[in-house]
Amino acid sequence: MIIIFSTQCGIMALSPTTLQDFEQTLDQAKMSLRELRISSDAYFVCLTHALSTESLEVMGLLLGDLDSEDVCRVCSAMVLVRSDKRKDRVEISTPQLLSAAREAERLAAELGRTVRVVGWYHSHPHITVWPSVVDINTQESFQTMDRGFAGVIFSVFPNRQGGERVQAACFQSAREAGGELKRRDIPLRIESTRTLAAHCLKALVRLPETLCEEEVTAFDAVRAATEGDTLTEMHNQAVLVRNTTQTLGLLTLPLVRWFEDRLMHNQRTLQRLLGERDALLARLREGDRDAAESARVCEERTLARVKCESDADAEGGGVEPRRRRAVVKLEPCSGAVVKQEPCSGAVVKQEPGAGAVVKQEPGAGAVQPSAGGATGVPA
Incomplete structure (x- = not known):
């Protein structure tokens, strides 16, 4: 049998083998969930619910969101009333799903971010953590509505052969090449909250x-x-x-x-x-x-230094509180010229010439030439 259908690029014909491969590709596209991360407080709610009864399975819904990296982040859990109390199965009614959707909307308004129903959980008392055929079929029906919908199983009250620890597993449903429905294990990570x-x-x-x-x-x-x-x-x-x-x-x-x-x-x-x-x-x-x-000590030291400088200027009879040091600049020449500026100290400048030249400015004091062509300024 050949199945023919039209596309935007023309008409495509699929053989039964090609059709199975095409359906498998669509199933894999629907199951793009890469990881499930649940907060520790939401995990505690689910585990407490799973440990509440040893004889019957319990069930609830997971609330959170699916990010752009196909990671399901669970922030809360909603406990459901069991409509059918059996030892090996649980069911979710339509009113419960509607109630969960309203709770997700309320929680989204409270937290200020997107929150929706992203998965379900149930317990396996006294049995392994792996999903049964019924669990896989139930998960398949959920995935038709949401590709990121995940299932979590808690194995509680283990037998002696299984040890004393509680186990948890996340899964989705997947169809193999032959059309058989199998589980697809999803990594489960618990994120710690303080x-x-x-x-x-x-x-x-x-x-x-x-x-x-x-x-x-x-x-x-x-x-x-x-x-x-x-x-x-x-x-x-x-x-x-x-x-x-x-x-x-x-x-x-x-x-x-x-x-x-x-x-x-x-x-x-x-x-x-x-x-x-x-x-x-x-x-x-x-x-x-x-x-x-420190500021007080620094201020006292500054005041003491200023006072000492003022006292020293007063004892020396200086006009200005501070005197500039003498600046000496030498240039290649054979003579020397000494010029004294008022109250500024001595400035020695060497200019071209064969002899010593002495120049006295008004108010600069007496200037006397010394032997050997040098020029001196009295103190």
């Missing part, structure tokens, strides 16, 4: 409420089906109380203790920072005092 964001804190507070809401929804559904059976209703009420109490003991109380520990840590950090601030302010004040003392 603080717990407000939206992540709200998600943690919302988590126990969501789990209790699931229990109440399941109780109401069973109660409507067994109306009139008093014994069954009492049993269901006991199950509801037990599950709610279990959620309180396994999740709420540890979260409260963790919040208390974090509050104490923040208070200690605040006290340490206040102490460092006071120490820096003290050093600044000490530096100001040292600078003022």
Whole structure:
């Protein structure tokens, strides 16, 4: 069978083999996600949700954005109410997706940047971290709407063969040359944050409420089906109380203790920072005092030097407080001319000539020639 379709460049014919290669190229173009980076506080929300139950899988949505380098950056997580509580699968309803979209819009307005639904996460209690066939098919349906949509799996409560550590993996779906749907592993990186964001804190507070809401929804559904059976209703009420109490003991109380520990840590950090601030302010004040003392000493020395120069000028009878030093300039010649300017010292200038020439300016004092052709100026 040959498939023919028109393009802008003309008509193209594809054989079945060429068509498979063309579809594979389109699938690879849709899956251009290079890496997923999740903040540590959003990762903590997802992990806490995954560890909330050991018997059933849980599910939530990842909020963030896809940058120009095809890197998915997750800044928050949204916990979802399970519409179908099964051991080996989870489902997302359309109202939940709409609710997640509204939450992303609200978070975008709060943070002042683009935020949208960029992925989903779910847990694998007591099994490996690798996605199942159902997970890969679910991921394929999400990728048809968004090429950068990613899936994250948390493997919690591992068996003894798997060790005691929790594992996390990110993946997308990809079709091979034969048309088989396989997983495509995406590098997962956790970016450390020094603080717990407000939206992540709200998600943690919302988590126990969501789990209790699931229990109440399941109780109401069973109660409507067994109306009139008093014994069954009492049993269901006991199950509801037990599950709610279990959620309180396994999740709420540890979260409260963790919040208390974090509050104490923040208070200690605040006290340490206040102490460092006071120490820096003290050093600044000490530096100001040292600078003022140095300026005072420098001013005193300057005044003392000026006073000494004034006293020396007064004792010498000089007219000007400072006298310029004598400047001597020699030029090739055979004679010497001495010229004295008023109150400026002696200036010796040698000019061409055979003998000594002496010139006296008014107010310059007496000038006498010395032996050997030299000219002298009395003190």
